[in-house]
Amino acid sequence: METKEKTRFKHLEKWDSTLSACIRCGYCFEHCPMFKYTGWESDAPRAKIITAFGLLSGELEPTKMAADKIFNCFYCKRCEAACSSGVTLTEVFTDAKKDLVEMGLKGPGTTSVTYLNCARCLVCVKACPHEARFHGEDGIETDPVKCQACGICVEVCPAGAAKIENNFGTGREDLIAESSRFLSTHASAKAIVFACNWSYFPDLQASRLPESETHDKDYEIYVNMCAGRLESQLLMAPFLNKAWGVLVASCPEDECQHKNGNTRAKKMVESLQSTLERVDIDPARLQVVEIPAGDKTLFQAEIDTFIDRLNAMGPIR
Amino acid sequence: MIHQKGIPMKSVDESKLREIFGDNNVKTDPSDLYAFGSDSSVHHAMPWAVVRPDTTEQVQKLMAYANDALIPVIPRGGGSGMCGQTVPIQGGIILDMKRMNRILEINLPDVYCRVEPGVVDDDLNLALKPHGMFYPPTPASSRIATIGGEIANNASGVRSVKYGATRDAVLGMKVVMPNGDLVTLGAHTRVEASGYQLHKLMVGSEGTLGIVVEATLNFVPIPEYRCMGIANFDDLSHAGGAIGAIMSSGATPSMLELVDSVAIKAVNKTMNLGLKEVAASLIFEADGMVKEAVDYEINKMKEICTKHHGSDIKTSYDPKERAKIFMGRKKLFPALSKYDDSLSSTSLADDMAVPYSKMAEMAGKIHEVAEKNNIIMTAYGHCGSGCMHTKILMDTNREDQWASAKKAITEIYEYVRSVNGTTSAEHGIGLSKAESFKMEKADSLRLLQTIKQALDPNNILNPGKLMQAPEDWVTATGLRYAVHN
Ligand SMILES: Cc1cc2nc3c(=O)[nH]c(=O)nc-3n(C[C@H](O)[C@H](O)[C@H](O)COP(=O)(O)OP(=O)(O)OC[C@H]3O[C@@H](n4cnc5c(N)ncnc54)[C@H](O)[C@@H]3O)c2cc1C
Ligand code: SF4
Ligand code: SF4
Ligand code: SF4
Numbered sequence: 001m002e003t004k005e006k007t008r009f010k011h012l013e014k015w016d017s018t019l020s021a022c023i024r025c026g027y028c029f030e031h032c033p034m035f036k037y038t039g040w041e042s043d044a045p046r047a048k049i050i051t052a053f054g055l056l057s058g059e060l061e062p063t064k065m066a067a068d069k070i071f072n073c074f075y076c077k078r079c080e081a082a083c084s085s086g087v088t089l090t091e092v093f094t095d096a097k098k099d100l101v102e103m104g105l106k107g108p109g110t111t112s113v114t115y116l117n118c119a120r121c122l123v124c125v126k127a128c129p130h131e132a133r134f135h136g137e138d139g140i141e142t143d144p145v146k147c148q149a150c151g152i153c154v155e156v157c158p159a160g161a162a163k164i165e166n167n168f169g170t171g172r173e174d175l176i177a178e179s180s181r182f183l184s185t186h187a188s189a190k191a192i193v194f195a196c197n198w199s200y201f202p203d204l205q206a207s208r209l210p211e212s213e214t215h216d217k218d219y220e221i222y223v224n225m226c227a228g229r230l231e232s233q234l235l236m237a238p239f240l241n242k243a244w245g246v247l248v249a250s251c252p253e254d255e256c257q258h259k260n261g262n263t264r265a266k267k268m269v270e271s272l273q274s275t276l277e278r279v280d281i282d283p284a285r286l287q288v289v290e291i292p293a294g295d296k297t298l299f300q301a302e303i304d305t306f307i308d309r310l311n312a313m314g315p316i317r
Numbered sequence: 318m319i320h321q322k323g324i325p326m327k328s329v330d331e332s333k334l335r336e337i338f339g340d341n342n343v344k345t346d347p348s349d350l351y352a353f354g355s356d357s358s359v360h361h362a363m364p365w366a367v368v369r370p371d372t373t374e375q376v377q378k379l380m381a382y383a384n385d386a387l388i389p390v391i392p393r394g395g396g397s398g399m400c401g402q403t404v405p406i407q408g409g410i411i412l413d414m415k416r417m418n419r420i421l422e423i424n425l426p427d428v429y430c431r432v433e434p435g436v437v438d439d440d441l442n443l444a445l446k447p448h449g450m451f452y453p454p455t456p457a458s459s460r461i462a463t464i465g466g467e468i469a470n471n472a473s474g475v476r477s478v479k480y481g482a483t484r485d486a487v488l489g490m491k492v493v494m495p496n497g498d499l500v501t502l503g504a505h506t507r508v509e510a511s512g513y514q515l516h517k518l519m520v521g522s523e524g525t526l527g528i529v530v531e532a533t534l535n536f537v538p539i540p541e542y543r544c545m546g547i548a549n550f551d552d553l554s555h556a557g558g559a560i561g562a563i564m565s566s567g568a569t570p571s572m573l574e575l576v577d578s579v580a581i582k583a584v585n586k587t588m589n590l591g592l593k594e595v596a597a598s599l600i601f602e603a604d605g606m607v608k609e610a611v612d613y614e615i616n617k618m619k620e621i622c623t624k625h626h627g628s629d630i631k632t633s634y635d636p637k638e639r640a641k642i643f644m645g646r647k648k649l650f651p652a653l654s655k656y657d658d659s660l661s662s663t664s665l666a667d668d669m670a671v672p673y674s675k676m677a678e679m680a681g682k683i684h685e686v687a688e689k690n691n692i693i694m695t696a697y698g699h700c701g702s703g704c705m706h707t708k709i710l711m712d713t714n715r716e717d718q719w720a721s722a723k724k725a726i727t728e729i730y731e732y733v734r735s736v737n738g739t740t741s742a743e744h745g746i747g748l749s750k751a752e753s754f755k756m757e758k759a760d761s762l763r764l765l766q767t768i769k770q771a772l773d774p775n776n777i778l779n780p781g782k783l784m785q786a787p788e789d790w791v792t793a794t795g796l797r798y799a800v801h802n
Contacts, residue, residue, distance in 0.1 A: 020661045020713050020798050021654045024357045026397050026461040039369070039416055041396060042344065047352035050797075054351050057799045066348035082460075085654040085662075086587060205460070207418040207440035 008103070009056045011095035019053040022046075022087050028079035031201045033223060034072060037168040039206060043072060045079035045089050052096050067100045071109020072166060074225050075148035076197035077257075081294060097145045110166050111147040112154065114140045118161035124153035129228075129259035133162075150258040151229030170229075175222050176237045182220040183241040190310050191219040191245045192238040193303060196227045198257060199249035199291035200299055218307060219247075227251070227288075228261025235272055235286065244310040245285040249299060252290040262290070281316055284309065329365045329388060329410060337378045342369040342416070353393070353411045357458075359663055359713075360401035360748055360790070361797040364391070367411040373491070373499060373530045376412070380528070381497035383410060383777050390495075391779045392524040394435065394466030397458045399664040400747025402470065402523045406781045406794050414465050417530065420444050429488055429505055430536060434465025434529045441534075450536045453480035456743070465529050470745040471521035475646070478701030479571040479604075482743065484520040486535045492519060492527035495773040505533055518768075523745050524779040526772045540604035542611045543571070545639040546619060548627035549595040553577065553684075556597040557677015559625035560700045563601070564673050568617040572602035573701030574646050577680055579710075580653070580695040587655040590641065593629060597680070599700075600642055649697060653708045660693065660710040661798075665749055666726040670703040671738035682732050683707050690725040692718065704742035713798040719791050727752070748794055751786030758784070 029035045029044035041047055051069040054060025070093050079089045100106065112133075114124075118140050125133045125140065132146035133153060140161075151170070153162035167174060179192045193200075200223055224230060227250035238246050248269055250262035266288050273283035289302040334343045344350065344367040354361045365388075370376045383390045389409025396403055405411060418435035425448055432441060438459035441452050456462055456472040466472070468490070473482035480486075489503025503509060503516030519527055550556040556575060563573060576584075576598045585592050592598065599622060603614035615632055622630055633639055653662040671679045680696035683705075687694035698706035709725070711718040730740060730753035740746065740753040755762060765784045769776070776785075787793030 016799070017658065017661075017714075021658075023654050023662055023664075024355055024797070025458065026357065026395060027458075030460045040344070040349070041413065041415065042349040042352040042367070050352045050355055051348060053797075053799075060348065060351045063346075063348065065346045066351075069348055069352070084652070203443055204440050205437040206415065207420060207436045207444075209420050209444055210422060213420075213423070213444060 009096070009099045011098040012052060012056050012092070015052065015092045015095060016056065018087055018092065019049060019056065021085060022049050023085055024050070025084050027082050027084045028089065030082050030205055031078040033074055033076060033078070033170070033197060034168055036202065036206060042069065048073065048093060049087065049089065052092055055096065062100060062103055062105060064105060067105035067107070068109055070096045070100065071107035071111065071144065072168070073149070074110055074170075074197060076225065078197065078201060094145060101144055107144045108165065109144075110149040110164060110168065111144045112142050112149065112151070112162055112164045114142065115161040115163055117159050119159045121158065123156050123158065124162050127152050127156045129261070148258065150226040150261060151224075152226060152258060152261060152264065155229050155231050155264070170223070170225050172231050172234045175224065175234055179220065179222060179238050180241045183238060183243055186215065186217055188216045188218050189220070190243065191247060191307060192243050193219055193221040193247045193249065194230055194235070195221055195223050195249035195291070195299070196251060196261070197223055197225055198251050198293040201294045201296065203296075219303060226256075226258045226261040227265035228256070228258055230265055230268060232268060232272055235268070239281070239316070242315070244313065244315050245287075245306065247303065247306045248288045249291050249302070250288060252292055255292065282313055285313065285316070330382075330386070331366065333382055334366055334368055334379075334410070337375055337382070338368045338370065342371070343367070353413070354404065355797050356396040356398045356401065356403045357664065358399050358401040358404065358747065358749060359665065359796055359798070360404040360406070361795045362404050362406045363408065364405040364411045365408050367413055369413045369416045371416050373493065376493045376528055376530055377497040377499060379410070379412065380493055380495055384496050384775055387775055387777060389777050389780050392465065392469070392528050394463030394469075395437065395458070395461040397461045398466065398470060398747060399667060399744045400749040401794065402745055402747035402779070402782060404748065404794070406748065412528065414463065421531070423448060427505065428535060429533050431531060431533050432464050433531060434463060434468070436464050438462050438464065438467060445536055446539070449539055451539050452486065452534060452536050453477070454483045454486050464532055464534070468520050468529055468532060469522060469524045471743065473699070473702065473704075473743045475572045475574060475699055478573055478699060479569055480537060484517055487516055487520055487532060488535055489533040490516050490519060490529050491531040493530055494527050495775065495778050499530070500527075503533065507535070521745065523747065523782055525769060525782055526778065528778075540571075541606045542608050542634065543602060543604040543639065544611050544615045544632055544634045545572070545600065545602040545642050546615060546630065546632035547642055548599050548601075548619075548622035548630045549593055550597045550599070550625070550627055551595055552626070553597050553680050554677045555626045556599055557680065559599060559622050559627060560676050561673040562621045562625065563618050564701065566617060566621060568614050569603070570601050570614070570618060570701050571604040572600065573699070574600040575676065575680070575697055575700040576600070576646065576649065577684075577696045579656070579693060580649055580697045583652045583656040583695070584649055587652040588644070590644070599627065600646055653695060653710060656693070656710055659712055661713045662708045662710055663713060663722070664744070665709050665722060666707055666729050666753075668698070668704055668706055668742045668744040669730070669733045669738055669740060670742035671705060671733060671736050673700075673703060675736045675738065676700050676703070676705065679705050679732070679736075679738075683729060686725045686728045690721040692721050692725060694725065699742075702742065714801050716800050719800065723791050730756075746783050746786070748782065748786045748790050751783070751790065752788045755784060755788065
């Protein structure tokens with residue numbers, strides 16, 4: 001029997017018994033957006049827990065690749081909601097990140113970075129809900145332990161200098177490309193739904209349905225980290241691709257995981273609604289709905305109502 | 318590449334793998350390999366590479382290469398196996414089947430569906446639901462378990478008492494053999510008498526005989542009515558009596574589950590379900606298309622429970638109430654890990670089957686052995702199909718607890734075999750249960766090995782499992798815990 005030596009993971013150390021208590025059931029990867037995107041089990045939450053165990057026990061070398069396993073996370077906490085054993089995964093990740101940063105392994109993973117064209121206007125510093133952005137020696141910097149990859153800084157930065165480089169499918173360009181592909185390949189397509197990570201826990205884990213089951217779909221759901229990250233170009237793009245409407249799903253008032261991402265989204269939608277009105281498009285074709293975390297029934301009901309309304313309006317002429 | 322204790326370091330031709338699968342579908346970094354060295358069991362070992370096929374041709378090419386180069390290949394689905402079936406104890410290439418996840422056909426008139434092996438069980442049921450159908454063998458881990466893994470482990474679940482295990486639902490399959498040949502086994506028909514029924518042999522083969530690349534599965538209509546009930550018992554033997562009586566009464570439960578006092582406590586503690594803390598509870602269910610028929614079944618089970626001193630008997634057709642009762646059972650195994658902060662829940666001797674009349678005695682035996690060996694063990698399970706689950710709660714960092722656990726397990730399996738029970742009812746053998754398995758199958762081990770030898774002469778498919786697994790699982794394989802003296 002092996003006796004495993006402890007290493008220099010001082011912050012992670014307090015999770016020792018949690019790392020053994022995790023039964024490795026894998027229930028946590030059912031809804032993980034990271035796993036869904038890469039499809040690699042080694043990016044799923046269970047693997048992150050295994051990685052943390054390996055780092056703590058000394059079985060796994062703390063390399064850039066190993067650190068990325070921990071840093072590549074949206075902090076959406078769906079894994080915690082699904083965990084069978086009450087493991088607070090993101091708290092474990094945060095402590096692992098503290099140790100890794102001390103060893104000089106600081107991501108970036110999914111955390112946001114600042115490009116050279118930063119104007120130092122401090123808008124992002126003010127907007128960051130997690131006090132992760134600050135004016136440091138090298139200009140505007142991000143604390144990789146505090147950043148939760150919500151993307152609000154990306155949305156507010158007027159210079160386009162705040163970026164999340166490793167988007168894993170949640171970036172504006174990815175979502176525009178994916179939604180246009182859906183609209184152009186489905187004759188019956190009417191709506192695009194942009195949901196935040198909390199409003200929608202996708203049903204299908206990853207399996208692909210036969211064409212016969214999906215060809216008459218009239219909407220598709222795309223998940224974004226936080227509604228506060230939705231940019232105007234993204235929300236308007238489906239209209240250029242003949243969508244009848246766009247629905248945004250955010251957390252209810254006061255329940256936003258990123259302080260005010262939902263109110264930001266609301267304001268964004270309101271301003272775009274007036275733009276639509278100015279070009280004679282019914283503003284009701286763009287709407288926000290509030291969905292409590294994981295409430296599938298309400299989410300489906302809201303989508304059905306929205307589609308009914310679009311059916312009454314017909315396509316945009 | 319990481320060197321494994323006692324295993325010769327073997328080089329994998331990485332460029333060959335990249336040529337077959339493309340750069341995006343090959344992993345060789347230790348951080349990835351480390352994560353793929355575990356499943357839901359207590360074991361851990363490092364593979365040499367992980368590859369992710371999208372097509373049958375890629376699987377064939379890999380097998381041709383591995384067979385030639387004598388490199389072990391370990392197919393892997395969701396990695397939720399509980400006995401170390403996917404842990405590469407001899408190193409090798411992990412063949413992650415999760416990308417072959419297309420539901421190919423749902424054929425209603427012929428009542429079958431064709432799926433790729435990486436399809437997740439819940440996803441298949443989600444696709445069948447709009448057609449009023451479901452795939453019944455469904456294990457509790459259905460949110461992560463893949464059809465390929467369920468076939469290889471012959472998974473079953475709470476409804477198997479009425480609808481059978483995976484073996485009963487598989488009509489046919491396409492399999493890539495260790496040398497890369499593709500064969501079609503079984504048929505698309507409900508019955509078949511054309512020879513050896515090799516598709517049934519593949520079920521339960523734990524990835525040691527061939528790689529399933531497509532499966533044809535039977536499904537059944539979702540019943541109109543489901544009624545679930547619960548009865549409490551102050552004495553384990555009374556619950557045991559009720560089980561035998563229900564199963565021999567002619568009633569057809571669609572579920573019959575036993576939960577013991579340790580398990581009830583754990584569920585209450587973690588899920589706040591407020592179950593009454595009694596010696597044992599029985600959860601029973603009947604389903605059907607006609608309400609009167611379901612009433613008849615349920616009443617019969619209620620009567621039997623009353624006769625065997627069951628109390629607080631409740632039944633409900635209400636989906637919400639039913640879900641609440643069932644949720645406790647569904648989350649039970651995981652809830653056990655929260656029973657005591659210093660203890661972890663391990664799956665070791667966790668799914669033996671015994672004849673109905675021995676269920677209660679078995680549960681009592683488990684408690685007795687646990688007490689004697691100073692560990693905590695629960696007894697619960699799909700008693701309608703004779704399957705008893707146990708979990709061992711122990712301080713996994715302490716070497717002496719492992720010794721106690723091993724002793725307890727040996728004693729329990731001795732009892733199981735003495736009453737003509739079997740080592741595994743649904744989770745399979747893998748590594749953890751090899752010791753008892755070999756004793757139970759002593760007179761057919763050579764036969765098993767002959768079959769393996771005939772199908773996989775170079776012994777490259779998931780070697781070191783089942784009859785090839787080391788008897789002493791505690792010392793012979795790496796454990797996933799940090800064990801201290
Ligand atoms: C919390 C929890 C609850 C569980 N409950 C149940 C339960 O109620 N009933 C039950 O039966 N089991 C249960 N299990 C055990 C496990 O989920 C099942 O054994 C399941 O069938 C494994 O599926 P998988 O996709 O995870 O397979 P894996 O664990 O990845 O693999 C299992 C075996 O299948 C082989 N394999 C995988 N894919 C293929 C393929 N395409 N071709 C050939 N071989 C292949 C592997 O080599 C391995 O031997 C539970 C597990 C957990 C963690
Ligand atoms: S927090 Fe979200 S992204 Fe991170 S591991 Fe959990 S489910 Fe995955
Ligand atoms: S769901 Fe919880 S217990 Fe299960 S593998 Fe994930 S972290 Fe571990
Ligand atoms: S706004 Fe969000 S993404 Fe940007 S630094 Fe703060 S936490 Fe990170």
